[in-house]
Amino acid sequence: MTELTTANSNQIYRIGIDVGGTNTDAALLDSNLHCVHKVKVHTTTDVNEGIVEAVRLLLQESGVNGSDIRYAMLGTTHCTNAIVERKHLGRVGLIRIGAPATTAVPPLAGWDPSLRAVIGPHSYIASGGYEYDGRTIANLDEEEIAELCRRMSGEVDAVAVCGVFAPVNREQEKRVGEIVREVLGSDMPVTYSSEIGSIGLLERENASVLNAALLQVIAGVVRGFKEALDGFGIHAQLYICQNDGTLMKSEYALRYPILTIACGPTNSIRGAAHLSGLSDALVVDIGGTTTDIGVLVQGFPRQSSAAVEIGGIRTNFRMPDILSIGLGGGTIVRLDDAGSVTVGPDSVGYELMTRGLIFGGDTMTTTDVAVKLGRAVWPGTNADTVDEAACGKADAVMQQSLEDAIDRMKTSADPVDVILVGGGSLLVPETLAGASRIIRPDNYDAANAIGAALGEVSGESERIYSLDDWSYDDVIRDAKESAINEATAAGANPETVQIVSVEDIPIAYLPGNALLVKVKAAGKL
Template identity: 55%
Template sequence: MYKLGIDVGGTNTDAVLLDENLNVVADCKHPTSRDIYEGIMGAIRIILEQSGVDRSQIAQAMLGTTQCTNAIVERKHLAQIGILRIGAPATCAIQPMVDWAEDIQKIAVGNVVIGGGYEYDGKEIAPLDEEAAIAFFREMKEKGIHSIAISCTFSTVRNEQEARAAELCRKIMGEDVHISISSEIGSMGLIERENATILNAALWQVAEGFTEGFAKSLADEGITNADIYLSQNDGTLMTMEHARRYPILTVACGPTNSIRGASYLSHRQNAIILDVGGTTTDLGAIQNGFPRESSVAVTIGGVRTNFRMPDVISIGLGGGSIVRQHDDGSVTVGPDSVGYEITQKALVFGGDTLTATDIAVRLGMADIGDRRLVEGVSPELAAKAMETIRGLVEDAIDAMKLSNEDTDVILVGGGSIILPETLAGAAEVVKPQHFGCANAIGSAISKISGNYEKLINYDVVPRELALAQAKEEAVELAVRAGAIRETVEIIEVEDIPLAYYPGNTNRVKIKAAGDLAE
């Protein structure tokens, strides 16, 4: 039995084939095409040719893709939607999408704030205005809308009104309508949670496209026995059905795949990961084998959201970063890059642009292209450029650390050849075998997770009982997502007292993960 992992990046599509013991059988990089499926097909063909395995023995195929992120950032392929907020009169002062850019506000054909909502403790502000909800859904149906975003004040505490609104929506608009419910997507904070729900609703066509396209790519290459999974941005997997329902959860899955892959390849459960590509370097942290989540609101394509996202820093440094020497003798590296054109423009490949890769080759750190073509680069210039690279990376490492103690640093990604072997702030710098395809490996070895989050008043439910019930619910969520019950473990427990809430109210977050059912 084999696992096929694929990660589609902006420059390259990486693929890896693992055996039943999770050993690498074959790996490759293939240029990402404008139509990403050509790149996926190319990578799959190379993997099959390299390995020579029987296609029928590939039992699982995992895909990590940037398509949802790109759709939001580029404002392309987003579906038109309707937005229903349950929260009048309490929230009428701030309308949905109030701070969104005009070019993306156009996705909303209609939005309305209707009566209903809850207080922080679950008390009802007002009953759900079902007549207003029905009228809105009828209007959206007449306008040909197929996707609805539903949000409600404090629905993370109680979600009955959201569930009832969704029931009415299906009754009016039909069972095939796509409904995004905020309590299933975001965390505390109405506006940010609503924003994430709106984006999720707008991505349904993108999700259908890449799930169906991936399945077709596999079938076209004779891989017909494989169960298909998509990478989530918490370092775990979800089924195709789950991905179509929650496409927003694929946003930023690339960095998380690299983090998980780096952890697996280096056999480290806690470290800082540097994933160096052609244009940028993503830094993340691995905690107990999973990516550390961001604790603050995250902006995606100019939209402020609060659903789970990895804690990642990106800097403008990569293998294709352009190196310049200025009149005052200073040297800068990036943030601009030759990107995917590095094989045409870098000096070592016969081009005319000095890049970070050229510097690495000049200093004997890498053996790529024709070393003779960079002999004209002075040792002084190369040394200054490397010090600039070192400074950029060391500053970013400091920004990722939670204390002043040195921590292990793992280098992955094809561009990591430009980084030195010693870095200030690093206890040890590790570049594992197969570092160039860590993202694809991270996709292939990922588990299935369940995430539970709720506000609980410990004066009403004792802490021990509340945590026990929350853990059971997280396990059930993981099992429903496709995990083998016997393998599910609680990997993260967090309960944070909320001082600004009356009583002993805490935000409880539990994460469970288990192996895929084969």
């Protein structure tokens, strides 16, 4: 635990909570973003119970009054787990605006049958769509849309609308949404693909359907989080962590739950930047089960440029560029009869303190290795029963796998700074091939919760422009304004919003001097 500062009634505090597969971490930060206190509890089957316990311990041990906490941030695996486990997802009606241009590939093509069964049978292709520059391919048939909605009546919990090149021109999508609500009721949730994914139709459609299916999940998360805080007299503005390392208001998260997918590693990356003072480095986050490696660029996580699979479904909305390997503090070490050692990829997870050898258990883990080799000290444990020769072999395997993973994430052969965070980072030696420096900052074991609490809010714009119709300067200005508006809508203070990155890519395969422009803006709460 961190050394406690004296609770100051005039101080305004914020809580950051990060729910991982093994542990739930919570950190209390003051108005200067200094970590006042941190706690770590086991993630429970009902994750809300773990959140409640983390908040209880945080307040009890820090002595801070709940009424002095004004902001509360949550990074959670709820949505990821719902997709992977096929649980708690809503039934979704899908209307693709794309006939006759897109009928060759049906909606939800390539989806796992178990996930399709959860989503339901209401997936349709209707007339409409746009060219890359916003010109109409085919007009909407509004009566056709109304008839499709009548077929869905009573059998869907949300509707996803996806139009060809909708990120360029959203008019048809918005009109379909209006018809959906006219037929199915004004409270029917509608997800627009133009607000979720990138240009590619099928991947954007998939992401939109998943987003619509998660609306009930995120509503339960926000409700449970609010109830947990209210129980301790904390009446704070709630924020949910996004997967680009920034925050969104809980109201915004209720519309875009898919943006929480993979927020855990990005919280650690943002926390690592804050704790180390570095804005460009590799971040190695070692938890109880896995090691996540990401790249810090100008203080934010590097985004993936490739399509990403979530629960076996190919999508193209923004995702962090993260490499995960099966190495954590609870990873199982095995020694065979020939004397060879294998490490993982399975883990004892939260059972480490009952199953690990140093705790009197019967399973050799990587934590046993670190303690036996003197790399870590764990009071009250006994490493006498741990085989030192096996530990040496296991350590070589662990180090090699880390060095290989770091090498895969680097963009050049030059050594890079490596920031170690996460409770499992005690596994790592003082030097690694490919690392110019290894930095293990103070409070490294709570970097994820600290990253969750930091409080930057972002917005993005991604659109194709035709330079036949726009000047380059006007294109960039328009894209920046759009990104700033998105950041403000997500909860950023308009006076603090700044442009974080601008990327423009000529698209040679489209006519009309087509230019894809991506802009990211971010600001303080």
